[in-house]
Amino acid sequence: MMQVNLTVNGAPVTLNVSPNTLLVQALREHLNLTGTHVGCDTAQCGACTVHVNGQAVKSCNVLLVQVDGASVDTIEGIAEADGTMHPMQAAFKDCHGLQCGYCTPGMVMNAIDISRRHPNPTEQQIREHLQGNLCRCTGYQNIVKAVQQGAAAMKA
Amino acid sequence: MGANDFASLPHIGESVLRKEDYRFLTGAGQYTDDITLTRMTHAVFVRSPHAHALIKSINTTAAKAAPGVIGVLDGKDVAHDKLNGLPCGWLITSTDGQPMKEPPHPVLALDKVRYVGDHVVMIVAETLEQAKNAAELVEVDYEMLPAVVDVRDAKKGTALHDAAPDNQCYHWALGDKGLVDEAFTKAAHITKLDLINNRLVPNAMEPRVAIGSYSRANDDYTLYVSNQNPHVERLLMTAFVMGLPEHKVRVIAPDVGGGFGSKIYLYAEDVCLTWASKKLNRNIKWVCERGEAFLSDAHGRDHSSHAELALDKDGKFLALRVHTDANLGAYLSTFSTCVPTILYATLLAGQYTTPLVYVEVDAWFTNTAPVDAYRGAGRPEATYLLERIVSRAAFELGLSQDEIRRRNFIAEFPYQTPVALQYDTGDFVACMDASQKLADVAGFKARQEASKANGKLRGIGYSSYIEACGLAPSNIAGALGARAGLFECGEVRVHPTGSVTVFTGSHSHGQGHETTFAQVVASRLGISVDSVDIVHGDTGRVPFGMGTYGSRSISVGGAAIMKALDKIEAKAKKIAAHLMEAADTDIDFANGEFTVRGTDKKIPFGTVALTAYVPHNYPLETLEPGLNETAFYDPTNFTFPSGTYIAEVEVDPETGVVRLDRFTAVDDFGTIINPMIVEGQVHGGLVQGIGQALTENCVYDRETGQLLTGSFMDYAMPRADEFPQFNIGHICTPCTHNPLGTKGCGEAGAIGSPPSIINAVLDALAPLGVKDLDMPATPHRVWEAIQSAKA
Numbered sequence: 025m026m027q028v029n030l031t032v033n034g035a036p037v038t039l040n041v042s043p044n045t046l047l048v049q050a051l052r053e054h055l056n057l058t059g060t061h062v063g064c065d066t067a068q069c070g071a072c073t074v075h076v077n078g079q080a081v082k083s084c085n086v087l088l089v090q091v092d093g094a095s096v097d098t099i100e101g102i103a104e105a106d107g108t109m110h111p112m113q114a115a116f117k118d119c120h121g122l123q124c125g126y127c128t129p130g131m132v133m134n135a136i137d138i139s140r141r142h143p144n145p146t147e148q149q150i151r152e153h154l155q156g157n158l159c160r161c162t163g164y165q166n167i168v169k170a171v172q173q174g175a176a177a178m179k180a
Numbered sequence: 181m182g183a184n185d186f187a188s189l190p191h192i193g194e195s196v197l198r199k200e201d202y203r204f205l206t207g208a209g210q211y212t213d214d215i216t217l218t219r220m221t222h223a224v225f226v227r228s229p230h231a232h233a234l235i236k237s238i239n240t241t242a243a244k245a246a247p248g249v250i251g252v253l254d255g256k257d258v259a260h261d262k263l264n265g266l267p268c269g270w271l272i273t274s275t276d277g278q279p280m281k282e283p284p285h286p287v288l289a290l291d292k293v294r295y296v297g298d299h300v301v302m303i304v305a306e307t308l309e310q311a312k313n314a315a316e317l318v319e320v321d322y323e324m325l326p327a328v329v330d331v332r333d334a335k336k337g338t339a340l341h342d343a344a345p346d347n348q349c350y351h352w353a354l355g356d357k358g359l360v361d362e363a364f365t366k367a368a369h370i371t372k373l374d375l376i377n378n379r380l381v382p383n384a385m386e387p388r389v390a391i392g393s394y395s396r397a398n399d400d401y402t403l404y405v406s407n408q409n410p411h412v413e414r415l416l417m418t419a420f421v422m423g424l425p426e427h428k429v430r431v432i433a434p435d436v437g438g439g440f441g442s443k444i445y446l447y448a449e450d451v452c453l454t455w456a457s458k459k460l461n462r463n464i465k466w467v468c469e470r471g472e473a474f475l476s477d478a479h480g481r482d483h484s485s486h487a488e489l490a491l492d493k494d495g496k497f498l499a500l501r502v503h504t505d506a507n508l509g510a511y512l513s514t515f516s517t518c519v520p521t522i523l524y525a526t527l528l529a530g531q532y533t534t535p536l537v538y539v540e541v542d543a544w545f546t547n548t549a550p551v552d553a554y555r556g557a558g559r560p561e562a563t564y565l566l567e568r569i570v571s572r573a574a575f576e577l578g579l580s581q582d583e584i585r586r587r588n589f590i591a592e593f594p595y596q597t598p599v600a601l602q603y604d605t606g607d608f609v610a611c612m613d614a615s616q617k618l619a620d621v622a623g624f625k626a627r628q629e630a631s632k633a634n635g636k637l638r639g640i641g642y643s644s645y646i647e648a649c650g651l652a653p654s655n656i657a658g659a660l661g662a663r664a665g666l667f668e669c670g671e672v673r674v675h676p677t678g679s680v681t682v683f684t685g686s687h688s689h690g691q692g693h694e695t696t697f698a699q700v701v702a703s704r705l706g707i708s709v710d711s712v713d714i715v716h717g718d719t720g721r722v723p724f725g726m727g728t729y730g731s732r733s734i735s736v737g738g739a740a741i742m743k744a745l746d747k748i749e750a751k752a753k754k755i756a757a758h759l760m761e762a763a764d765t766d767i768d769f770a771n772g773e774f775t776v777r778g779t780d781k782k783i784p785f786g787t788v789a790l791t792a793y794v795p796h797n798y799p800l801e802t803l804e805p806g807l808n809e810t811a812f813y814d815p816t817n818f819t820f821p822s823g824t825y826i827a828e829v830e831v832d833p834e835t836g837v838v839r840l841d842r843f844t845a846v847d848d849f850g851t852i853i854n855p856m857i858v859e860g861q862v863h864g865g866l867v868q869g870i871g872q873a874l875t876e877n878c879v880y881d882r883e884t885g886q887l888l889t890g891s892f893m894d895y896a897m898p899r900a901d902e903f904p905q906f907n908i909g910h911i912c913t914p915c916t917h918n919p920l921g922t923k924g925c926g927e928a929g930a931i932g933s934p935p936s937i938i939n940a941v942l943d944a945l946a947p948l949g950v951k952d953l954d955m956p957a958t959p960h961r962v963w964e965a966i967q968s969a970k971a
Contacts, residue, residue, distance in 0.1 A: 061385075124385065127437075167900070
């Protein structure tokens, strides 16, 4: 067992875990943050995407010990304290950018990262940057629209 | 209330934002894997590494002694506890009058494994890691047998089952062979085509998950499971497999992360978890890993067909003759047998007046994962065959793809096809017109020239599909072999304060029922959408249900809710009549108000609701208190969504890369309740269909039966950067036989799109002499087709 200290959604957290614990396992099983999902076993689907020090990362592919001392944000941590959704969350709702909701947390976390890096993303840029997030329901069209609208709202 | 009146109500046709989205967007959705029960244990399954082998022995001694292990169960334990095999829900009768071959489908393999991934041993341990470690210690001694993978090899292959020595499940036919053969002798032109409908893996983003739980105190079970039809799951498991009374099992399918058909079925894991939860007296969770999902989820499609179309000198279709070999996989999955027959052959008239159709289907067992319904289920296979051969006939006759279709469109409704269905309504010409306009077909030539200038070949492809949805009239389905009813149930519970909870047998796993169904109820009762909540996916709360598949939810589940609302309205009118001292027959109800005809007397719906529960001034001697009604709706016909899709692709002749440049879909779904949700369903269906046409392919090694496409690294799921913006349009001919006028929209995109893509690629490659191409049109295949045409 080893001790890992990190910040999760703004709050300090100390976990005693076995060294092979993945970040996604720590979030889901130890911290009960079940909004981050697991959709594959080859780091292809992106359902587990979270932010590590502000950058989108597939949490199924990171050991918890690798984020010792880091700040991790998950889908549960991005809305306002009163429950008001983050502009990117709101854009996904407005644009019908989700259906079954399973890939959605990963999509939203990646979309926020895309928008920070590209405040005015083109449709092509968005599509290329979403390549690592699979969605089986939406056909991506409304997700692309949501990222565009969310990026504009984040800038405002 | 009639469909026309319904369509004009407020909220109908309004893109209401989804009520369910907040929880999904904030990480508060509750999927099965998000549930943790007390002292929960974890299961893993030891699966067969071989496609076909005898089990000589299983040694579980070391596994049983491993740390944390609570139970190790195999086929002998299943037999000891007298569990039956998994049932098949549809009996197909062969042309010789014999029932299909229906070999046992054991929950855990007893003496033989029949596909890579077949379930052999279940391990239950305190932690998942302990269960996985113990699984490594199980020793199974296999004697390998030759495997058969391809339907074309099945007859000569080693038999999988004693009950089917030549691996054939059934030989089935529809239509009059004699008349069809005669029509072919008189044809001016015959177009022939061999085609493969490639095997697909559904791949809902949430893999299958189940939690079995047993209460000794109450002697009852709860199964949490990622499933599309919890009541069907319960019925099959209790009545057919475990011999339990239904009321002792509660099945809960909470938030479900996509299904696409793959979560309709009763799977072995679901039974094992339920069974073992009592046997071990512990709560047990099993989470399917993606690699396991590739191996063990029911797959889709996998047909090999030969088709012939007879035409007269004007390009009118005289007859269609089809032979299909269908791959059922190693065992009969729940609805596997009806997919290549009832859901396939009956659609082969398509949108056309073809007077004679004859279809023969041979269904085979192979050493592959079971094949069952996947988004579209039979109808994509029919559409792909028909729309490919129609476009090929056009190419051969020098007609345009739209012209050959227009010459053959059905124009009068109702229309009785030669393959058993009666289409109630449609307007195929209007759909074609609208699609061509939206696709800017007029500008195609200029775009083709521009592509040519860049060294690219541009092609256009058409597909005019029709599908049978709204499954299904129970009596017709029963006559065709269904072993279940196909109605739906809905309960409308009006609360004293006038808000409403609806309990529906339909199940939402992305379709947005919590919003669309609330719109239906709100519009009928004249209340806000926010004051209606929809409950689904729990046999403990919903009276009954047949679930969600076959684009049936709004047309069958919604119709059941409409029937319950009729009862609510009738009773509420009696209460209102009492309150306003008028006759029931003089009461009108509209916009949430009860009025007495010819007077200015009125009371709101909320007052009637409150009176029903506080019956101080109430006709208690003739009317029960309360306002809570349940209805079952059994449809009288299928619904028939239709549409014309137009794809435009650009092919690089040097590399074989196909780029989808434009895609237009115009559909007739009848009444549309929430256009935003309907368009989302079309987008998703299109990407699954275009995925089949361009990238997705499930491949087993033809010799060894090993799955070669067992992960997202090998199986090319469609990704965001492969698609243009789709142009979506609608026309509306309301369904004539349900109270909403709806036809269903969930599968259309996946049904209509594949042939339009391949037709477009073949149109592009026509100048190079390429005449045929199988899905998926990967760069390698396209390049090969170009090279062999050159040779």
